[in-house]
Structure formats: C-alpha cells, structure tokens
Amino acid sequence: MKSYVELVTVPSRDNNSTLLMLHFDEKRYVFGQVAEGTQRMLGQNLVKMNRISDIFLSGKTEWSSTGGLTGLLLTMGDAKAIRDLERQQQLERKQAKYAMANPDGSMSNPYPPPPEPKGLTIHGGKNILSTMATTRNFVFRENSGINFHEYDFLEGSVVFKDDFVTVRPLRAFPRQGSSKMTVEENRLREIEDIDLGSREQLKNIVDAMWNGQPGSLQVGKDDEDYVISLVTRLKEDEQRQRNEKAGSSALPNKNHDRDIESESPPKRLKLNSDQTKGDEEPSWDGILEASETGRPIPEFSASRPLRRPWPATYTRSLPGTIPNTSAISYMISIAQVRGRFRPDIAKKLGVKPGPDFRILTDGGSVTLEDGTIIHSTQCLDPPRPVNGIAFLDIPDENFLESTIEEINAWKEERKNNKENCAVSLWVWVVGPNIETNKRLLDYIDTLDGQHMINSPTSPFQDMSLKDSAAQATRLNLLDNENFPLPCPGYSHPSGVPEPEPTDKDRILRARDSLLIDVHPTQGVQLAKLRPRFDYSLVQREAKTKFGDGRYWRAAKAAHEKIAKEATQRDPTPSAADEVELVTLGTGSSMPSKYRNVSATAVTVPGFGNILLDCGESTLNQLRRSYGQEKTAEFLKNMKILYISHLHADHHLGTIAVLKAWFLRMVDTSEDISKLYLIAPSKFLNFLEEYTQIENYGLRHINFISCDSLLIASQQHPDNKKREDSQRIEEILSALPLEKIETSRAVHCRGSFTVAFTFKQPTGFKLAYSGDTRPTNGFVEIGKDCTVLLHEATFDDELRDEALAKRHCTTSEAIQAGKDMGAKNLLLTHFSQRYPKLPNIRRQSSNGDDPLCDPFMETSEERGSTYIPRAKDIKVSEKRHDGPIVSKPDDENAMHIGFAFDMMRVKVKDFWKLESFIPALEELFKQEEKLDDELSEPNENLSKGQSQDKNRKGKKKEGPTPPQPTSKRQQDKLAKKLQRRGPPQSSN
Numbered sequence: 012m013k014s015y016v017e018l019v020t021v022p023s024r025d026n027n028s029t030l031l032m033l034h035f036d037e038k039r040y041v042f043g044q045v046a047e048g049t050q051r052m053l054g055q056n057l058v059k060m061n062r063i064s065d066i067f068l069s070g071k072t073e074w075s076s077t078g079g080l081t082g083l084l085l086t087m088g089d090a091k092a093i094r095d096l097e098r099q100q101q102l103e104r105k106q107a108k109y110a111m112a113n114p115d116g117s118m119s120n121p122y123p124p125p126p127e128p129k130g131l132t133i134h135g136g137k138n139i140l141s142t143m144a145t146t147r148n149f150v151f152r153e154n155s156g157i158n159f160h161e162y163d164f165l166e167g168s169v170v171f172k173d174d175f176v177t178v179r180p181l182r183a184f185p186r187q188g189s190s191k192m193t194v195e196e197n198r199l200r201e202i203e204d205i206d207l208g209s210r211e212q213l214k215n216i217v218d219a220m221w222n223g224q225p226g227s228l229q230v231g232k233d234d235e236d237y238v239i240s241l242v243t244r245l246k247e248d249e250q251r252q253r254n255e256k257a258g259s260s261a262l263p264n265k266n267h268d269r270d271i272e273s274e275s276p277p278k279r280l281k282l283n284s285d286q287t288k289g290d291e292e293p294s295w296d297g298i299l300e301a302s303e304t305g306r307p308i309p310e311f312s313a314s315r316p317l318r319r320p321w322p323a324t325y326t327r328s329l330p331g332t333i334p335n336t337s338a339i340s341y342m343i344s345i346a347q348v349r350g351r352f353r354p355d356i357a358k359k360l361g362v363k364p365g366p367d368f369r370i371l372t373d374g375g376s377v378t379l380e381d382g383t384i385i386h387s388t389q390c391l392d393p394p395r396p397v398n399g400i401a402f403l404d405i406p407d408e409n410f411l412e413s414t415i416e417e418i419n420a421w422k423e424e425r426k427n428n429k430e431n432c433a434v435s436l437w438v439w440v441v442g443p444n445i446e447t448n449k450r451l452l453d454y455i456d457t458l459d460g461q462h463m464i465n466s467p468t469s470p471f472q473d474m475s476l477k478d479s480a481a482q483a484t485r486l487n488l489l490d491n492e493n494f495p496l497p498c499p500g501y502s503h504p505s506g507v508p509e510p511e512p513t514d515k516d517r518i519l520r521a522r523d524s525l526l527i528d529v530h531p532t533q534g535v536q537l538a539k540l541r542p543r544f545d546y547s548l549v550q551r552e553a554k555t556k557f558g559d560g561r562y563w564r565a566a567k568a569a570h571e572k573i574a575k576e577a578t579q580r581d582p583t584p585s586a587a588d589e590v591e592l593v594t595l596g597t598g599s600s601m602p603s604k605y606r607n608v609s610a611t612a613v614t615v616p617g618f619g620n621i622l623l624d625c626g627e628s629t630l631n632q633l634r635r636s637y638g639q640e641k642t643a644e645f646l647k648n649m650k651i652l653y654i655s656h657l658h659a660d661h662h663l664g665t666i667a668v669l670k671a672w673f674l675r676m677v678d679t680s681e682d683i684s685k686l687y688l689i690a691p692s693k694f695l696n697f698l699e700e701y702t703q704i705e706n707y708g709l710r711h712i713n714f715i716s717c718d719s720l721l722i723a724s725q726q727h728p729d730n731k732k733r734e735d736s737q738r739i740e741e742i743l744s745a746l747p748l749e750k751i752e753t754s755r756a757v758h759c760r761g762s763f764t765v766a767f768t769f770k771q772p773t774g775f776k777l778a779y780s781g782d783t784r785p786t787n788g789f790v791e792i793g794k795d796c797t798v799l800l801h802e803a804t805f806d807d808e809l810r811d812e813a814l815a816k817r818h819c820t821t822s823e824a825i826q827a828g829k830d831m832g833a834k835n836l837l838l839t840h841f842s843q844r845y846p847k848l849p850n851i852r853r854q855s856s857n858g859d860d861p862l863c864d865p866f867m868e869t870s871e872e873r874g875s876t877y878i879p880r881a882k883d884i885k886v887s888e889k890r891h892d893g894p895i896v897s898k899p900d901d902e903n904a905m906h907i908g909f910a911f912d913m914m915r916v917k918v919k920d921f922w923k924l925e926s927f928i929p930a931l932e933e934l935f936k937q938e939e940k941l942d943d944e945l946s947e948p949n950e951n952l953s954k955g956q957s958q959d960k961n962r963k964g965k966k967k968e969g970p971t972p973p974q975p976t977s978k979r980q981q982d983k984l985a986k987k988l989q990r991r992g993p994p995q996s997s998n
C-alpha cells in the first residue's frame with residue numbers, strides 16, 4: 012500500500028492557502044483550505060481530482076478557506092457527469108451489441124449496469140453547511156454524489172475511519188497567552204456546541220442543491236400549498252415535453268432540465284395583471300412574492316419563458332447562526348500495512364507454489380486438497396505500522412496553545428489505546444508571522460519527524476500560477492505598459508540564493524507540487540519538483556528558444572509599427588485619455604490556465620475605481636496585476652462594485668474583495684461608508700445571509716439593485732424601491748457621475764447591461780455588456796460611449812451555441828459597438844475553448860491571403876509587414892445569415908482590442924492594440940505547442956513504455972482530468988459539455 016503526500020497549493024506571491032493531497036493507489040484525500048482559485052491551481056499543477064473521496068477542511072470556517080469550494084465542486088460535479096455519461100454510453104453500446112447477437116435473450120446479460128460510483132464527502136467545522144446553503148440560489152447539480160459532513164463535537168471526539176486512514180479532527184479555540192484553558196475559551200466551546208442552526212434542515216437544503224431529485228423539494232410552510240400546485244403543473248408540462256422529445260436527448264444528469272423554460276405555463280396563473288412591461292421577464296420569485304403580498308400575479312404569455320425553480324430555492328430563509336470561533340486541524344493515522352508473505356511458512360503448511368501464493372499474498376484464503384483452509388494471516392509477517400501525518404491549521408497566535416494541547420491529548424489517547432502515535436510529517440499552516448514564534452519552534456523541537464511551516468509571510472515565495480505568469484511575462488516583451496509583469500513590487504532578499512527543499516531538512520521549505528513519500532519509503536521526491544518561476548529566464552527564452560524567436564521578432568515589428576503611427580496621430584489630448592481598464596479575468600464559465608473568470612477594473616482619474624463583475628479569485632488577480640501594496644490602494648479608492656448577473660463566474664469573488672476592502676478600511680480607520688454595490692436584487696439575500704457566518708463589512712456598503720437603475724422604457728413604477736432611489740441620488744451626487752443606467756440583458760433571469768456616464772470635464776462614458784444576446788436596450792444606454800466592454804463568448808462559427816446559451820459572437824459584439832457609435836471596443840469573456848486568442852481571421856483590403864503569416868517573407872521582401880487594422884478584421888464566417896463585419900464607413904470609427912488577463916489599457920492607447928495581433932497570434936501558437944508537449948509527454952512512446960512510465964510518474968494516471976489543460980483536452984471537454992447542454996449556474 013504505497014502512499015505519498017502532494018502539496019497542491021502553498022502560500023505564494025499569488026495565493027495564501029495550503030492544500031495537501033494524500034495519495035493511495037485507489038484513493039485520494041485532501042486536507043486544508045479550499046480557497047478561491049484552488050481549482051485553477053489544481054489545473055495548473057495537473058492534479059487529478061477524480062479519485063478524491065474526501066475533502067477535510069481546516070482552519071476556521073471562513074471565506075478564506077471555503078471560497079473555492081463552490082467553483083471546485085461545480086467542476087468536479089460536471090466532470091463526474093461526463094464520466095457517468097461515458098460509462099453509460101459504453102454500457103449501452105455493449106448491451107446493444109449483445110442484444111443483436113442474442114435476439115431471443117436466452118443467455119444471461121453479461122453487461123449488468125455498473126455499481127454507482129462512490130461519491131465525494133466534504134468534512135468541515137461549524138458553519139460549513141450554512142456556508143454552502145447560502146449559495147442555493149446559484150448552485151444546482153443533480154446526482155453529483157457530493158455530500159457534506161459538519162463535525163458535531165457535542166458527543167466528544169469525532170473520528171473518520173476507512174480501510175486506509177483514521178482521521179481525527181482537532182478543534183482549537185483562541186486563547187491569550189500560554190495559560191491553561193481560560194473561562195473565555197470554555198464559553199466559546201459551549202457556544203459552538205449549542206446547535207444554533209438546525210443541522211438537519213441545513214443538510215436537506217445542501218443535499219437538494221447537490222443531489223436534487225424531482226420531488227425532493229424543500230418547501231417552506233408559508234408557500235406550501237401554492238408551490239405544490241404550481242410545481243405539479245410544471246412537472247406535468249415537463250414530462251409531456253420530455254415524452255415528445257424522448258429518445259432525442261435522453262442524457263443522464265441533464266441538470267439543465269431544472270432550469271427548463273416551460274413554454275406553456277400553468278393556466279391558473281393567467282391572472283389579470285399589468286405587471287410585465289418592457290423586456291421584463293416574469294420570474295418565479297415574482298410569482299411567489301406576488302402570492303405572498305397579495306399583489307397581482309404577473310401574466311404569462313405562451314411565449315414567455317418561466318424558469319422552473321431549483322429544489323433548494325424553495326427555502327426562503329436559513330436557520331440562524333453565528334460566526335464560528337474554533338479552528339480545525341487534523342491528525343491522520345495511516346492503516347497498518349500487511350506483513351511480508353512468507354513462502355517458507357506457506358510451503359510448510361502444505362500450500363503449493365503458484366496461484367495460491369498470490370491469493371495468500373493478497374490477503375485471501377486457500378483450501379488445500381485435504382479440505383484444510385489456510386488463511387493469509389498464517390503465512391504473513393505481523394502487520395507493520397505506518398507513521399502518520401499531522402495537518403495543523405493555526406490562523407493566529409491565539410490558537411497556538413490550544414492546538415498544542417489538542418495534539419498532546421491525541422498522543423496520550425493513542426498511547427493509552429496502544430496505537431501508533433508516531434508522525435513522520437508535520438505540516439504547520441500558520442497565519443502571518445507565526446513561523447518565527449518561539450513557542451511554536453520550541454514545541455517543534457520536542458517532536459520527531461519532518462516539519463513544514465507554511466506561512467504567508469515566509470520569505471522566498473514562488474508564483475502559484477506559473478503558466479499564467481509566464482504568459483504575462485512574455486506579453487510584457489510586447490509592451491511594458493499594456494502587459495505589465497505579474498505580481499509587481501515583490502523583491503527577493505538580495506544576495507541570498509533561494510534554497511531548495513532537501514531530504515535532510517528537519518524543517519522543509521514549502522513548495523507547490525512537492526511530493527513527499529509516506530510509505531514504504533519516506534522523504535522528498537526532489538526529481539519531481541517543478542522549478543521556481545523565474546521572470547528573466549522566461550524572457551530570455553522568449554527571445555531565442557520560444558518559436559525560434561518568431562514571437563520576439565513579431566513583437567519588435569509591432570513596436571516599429573506603433574512608433575511610426577504615433578508620429579502621424581493627432582496629439583490633442585482628451586479628458587478621458589487617462590482612464591485605464593485592467594482586464595483581470597477574461598474567460599467564461601470556469602477558470603482556465605490562462606484566463607480567469609470575469610472581472611475588469613476601471614480607474615477613472617479624479618473619481619476612483621470601478622470593478623465590473625467579480626468572478627472567483629478576483630482578489631488574487633488584483634494582486635497579480637497590482638502587487639500587494641497597490642491592491643490595497645485600489646481597494647481604498649474603489650467606489651463602485653458592479654455585478655451584472657448571478658452566474659457563478661461573475662460574482663464568486665465578491666466576498667473576498669469586500670472583506671479585503673473592509674479590513675483595509677478598518678486598518679486605516681478611514682471613513683468607510685463610500686462603496687456602492689450595484690447588483691441584481693437577489694444578490695443581497697446571499698450577502699445578508701453570509702454575514703451571519705462572517706463579518707465582511709456589509710453594513711458599510713451601500714447596495715443599489717440593478718432593477719432600480721433600469722431605463723425608463725423598462726421601468727415599472729412599482730419596481731423602483733424608495734430606498735434605492737434615494738441611494739441613486741446619493742451616489743450621483745457623491746461621485747462625479749451624470750447617470751448610471753441599466754437595461755435588461757437577454758441571458759438569464761435578472762441579468763443586466765450597464766452604462767456609466769461621468770460628468771464633465773471627463774465626460775467619459777463606459778458601457779458594459781455583462782453576458783447577453785444583442786439587445787436594443789443596451790445600444791440605447793451605451794450610445795456614443797468612450798469605451799464599450801463587450802462579451803464575445805463565441806466566434807461566429809458557433810452562432811447557434813451563442814443563441815442557445817444566450818451569449819454574443821464576436822461579430823455581434825462588434826456590431827453592437829458600431830450601433831452605439833462606441834469609440835473603443837474591448838472584447839472579453841471568451842469561451843474557455845479558446846484558451847488564448849479568439850479565432851479571428853484577418854482579411855487585408857487588397858485581397859491577400861486572410862491567414863497570411865508575417866514570417867513567410869521578411870518585411871523587406873514584402874515591402875512592409877502586413878498588420879491588420881480594425882477595419883480589416885473580418886470575423887470568420889461560415890454562415891451567411893449572421894451579421895458580417897464590413898468595413899466601417901469611417902476608418903477611425905472604432906478601435907477594437909481583445910482582452911487578456913491582467914492586460915491594462917488607457918483610453919488614449921486603444922489604437923495600439925490592433926498592432927499587437929500578429930505577435931499575439933504567434934505567441935499563442937507557440938504556447939499551444941508547448942502545452943501539448945507538456946500535457947501529453949507520453950504520446951511518442953509505445954503503449955508498453957507509456958504504461959510503464961505512468962506507473963512511475965504518479966501524475967499521469969487516471970482518466971481525463973476535469974480541468975482541461977491542452978487545447979485538445981479543452982475541445983474534447985467542450986464537445987461533451989455541448990452535448991449535455993448549458994452549465995447554467997456557472998456560465
């Protein structure tokens with residue numbers, strides 16, 4: 012039973028969390044903090060998630076250790092759905108083949124359905140169920156097999172045990188000084204042990220979110236009668252539709268069924284009302300709200316879609332709770348290993364060498380010819396104990412003493428039970444500056460085994476997202492201002508070489524991707540260690556090795572072009588010139604290696620900052636873009652946080668950003684009532700519920716709902732809440748804004764497009780699409796904007812998909828810009844199937860090859876290197892019924908740029924972006940090659956060799972990883988997901 016530990020995430024310049032994976036051949040266990048960005052780092056390090064059976068969360072139940080769970084589990088749930096689907100299809104093919112061969116069915120079917128695959132359990136301390144339940148309005152997966160276990164310490168200690176491990180969670184409480192348990196600590200213990208929430212009710216809600224079944228409804232008492240009659244009708248409608256379509260799309264786990272848009276809503280809802288006006292979609296909530304308040308129920312026309320609610324959303328309010336105070340650590344004991352097989356003893360007992368030996372070695376029993384049964388235990392050496400692992404999470408110094416006491420108590424208990432209490436690896440996950448705490452270091456001195464101290468303040472920090480950092484570093488060669496180096500402001504202690512971990516270290520240096528053997532050998536696997544990220548090395552290689560310097564030459568050509576054009580430009584400055592956009596996340600759906608999910612920072616001089624959408628890990632992206640200090644500065648000046656809609660890829664980073672903003676304000680004791688949060692009204696429910704779990708300063712934030720900013724033609728008099736209209740006046744007078752307008756997006760329920768118009772002298776106008784199909788409303792509010800930030804999820808070949816998933820194609824986005832008369836257009840939110848550069852084809856005005864390669868001839872030979880301008884960008888077009896980008900009438904009408912993560916562009920520099928395109932294409936071509944080489948290193952080997960290699964290289968086992976890393980894998984996953992339908996909660 013071989014086992015080893017893998018460090019998945021460690022504190023670094025761009026991450027603060029620690030996550031460890033314990034590997035056995037058959038199973039994986041994960042311990043630590045699932046912080047925002049975890050799934051992206053798993054993908055970066057090619058960590059396979061499919062065999063994880065249990066995740067043990069450590070520390071306090073706060074967003075800093077749970078913020079990445081929702082994103083990770085959605086991805087894992089989808090990956091499982093794909094595997095289930097493949098397994099099912101494979102089985103069906105086999106069964107069909109068998110049925111053809113045996114038409115009379117006389118033989119028994121050799122292909123019975125496979126057993127249900129084992130699920131995944133998330134274990135955590137108090138409030139883990141409440142935390143998950145707060146997300147019920149934007150998370151739903153059917154049959155994901157994901158379960159949650161919140162520890163209940165009321166009955167004493169909690170133990171998890173299976174064939175491989177015994178896991179004992181320790182619970183530490185904050186304590187001042189090193190005295191014995193204090194009155195305060197005792198009080199905290201008691202408070203935590205009283206079950207403030209109803210755990211059973213929370214468990215049902217969370218189960219319905221992750222494993223919902225038709226009928227598993229959580230209905231609040233007030234809504235019961237109403238809801239049941241309505242749902243019965245909806246279910247009938249759905250069933251009918253399904254019967255009609257039967258056979259055509261009978262996929263298992265079609266979770267988008269839950270989001271089905273019933274075209275024929277129940278007749279009894281056809282009540283008289285003038286509630287729906289403009290583009291307003293009647294919503295389920297509208298119905299429930301109306302039914303409760305006695306207001307007229309919205310009318311549904313046959314063509315209006317009605318979203319069927321997800322089971323867990325029937326619960327309007329959660330049982331109350333308060334923030335937890337304890338921090339969870341783990342003592343992990345590994346099961347004893349079976350003793351060595353003794354052939355001499357087996358022979359003596361009369362067993363013949365051969366297959367029987369194998370059976371006995373594997374722990375089975377054999378029957379001899381004379382009927383004697385020989386058990387394996389008779390011919391094995393006594394079992395050997397394996398030393399355990401400790402995972403200690405100490406959020407701040409106040410938890411240190413209590414944790415030490417808990418460890419000592421655990422040892423005492425093991426000793427008393429005559430169990431092995433030796434630990435070979437101690438992983439200390441500590442808060443800032445605890446790594447030098449004398450009490451901790453003294454205690455470590457008394458312990459055997461190897462230690463690792465993971466602290467956000469330890470020196471020599473690496474980068475976690477090395478590939479994304481490498482891309483940013485290469486882009487930096489193209490332009491220092493538009494593509495800055497990642498994580499600026501960090502300096503290494505000068506003159507001190509960065510030490511590598513070694514086998515002999517008693518205190519190991521934390522490094523992600525570090526593997527440490529637990530059994531049968533022990534120690535560090537140095538050969539597998541990934542090199543540290545090194546800016547200068549990446550840049551050196553980009554100039555020579557990388558694509559034989561082709562990218563570097565293209566970058567230089569772009570520079571020359573820009574320098575030449577600059578001399579011909581009108582130098583008259585405009586007031587909006589210095590407005591800067593930083594595209595923090597430019598991918599859709601889920602984070603990938605090179606593109607994080609939606610977020611864009613806008614800095615308006617004399618005004619402050621706006622953050623447009625806030626996908627998971629936006630705070631980390633801010634740090635990658637601005638560095639630690641400037642991020643604090645950015646947050647201080649953040650005036651508006653805008654959330655366009657409630658898909659997970661647009662808002663999961665909000666709590667972390669707000670908390671960082673709040674802590675920054677508390678730290679500096681500055682006036683803290685200045686941030687306006689503009690979001691769909693439903694988002695406030697989530698934020699309010701979450702304040703019960705953790706204080707992140709919500710009461711200092713001014714909330715304005717997107718609905719209350721709707722343009723007049725879409726406003727209903729009743730919709731404009733009074734408090735909001737006061738706040739709108741307040742925001743406009745507090746900030747130099749002339750107006751903020753929203754218009755309904757055509758995407759999901761409660762989705763919006765927005766436009767901000769600044770007062771003179773700036774006169775800057777910013778329009779942001781969020782996710783949407785093209786709408787007239789957006790063109791109206793975005794009229795004559797300075798900058799249009801528009802989603803272009805799909806390229807034009809995938810127009811059908813754009814229609815089905817309610818997104819825009821590249822040319823639809825460009826058309827919207829032209830219709831508005833936008834001066835600058837920045838395209839973003841690209842489908843992750845284009846991990847790097849969206850598929851654009853260029854067509855020169857003189858009819859040259861549209862896919863001309865600037866390196867086919869040197870620039871001298873050609874006369875000049877062909878570089879396209881916006882007017883030349885022709886979106887690839889297979890169909891002719893869609894919009895075609897033609898040359899704008901006015902050549903300078905609109906500058907178009909493609910966004911990349913961490914790219915920054917000032918309004919005055921938009922014109923430069925077009926010149927970068929040939930170099931960017933070259934860059935991505937080379938990176939794609941590199942990725943394919945890295946992710947499929949065994950492809951050139953023969954099958955036998957490859958398998959052999961797989962056995963040795965632990966990272967290559969298992970089927971398709973859920974996080975696709977190469978273009979090929981991306982495409983494969985995309986195709987599968989496409990067959991399944993839209994992932995509605997994270998797209």
Ligand SMILES: [Zn+2]
Nearest residue numbers: 658758782998
């Ligand atoms: Zn969306």
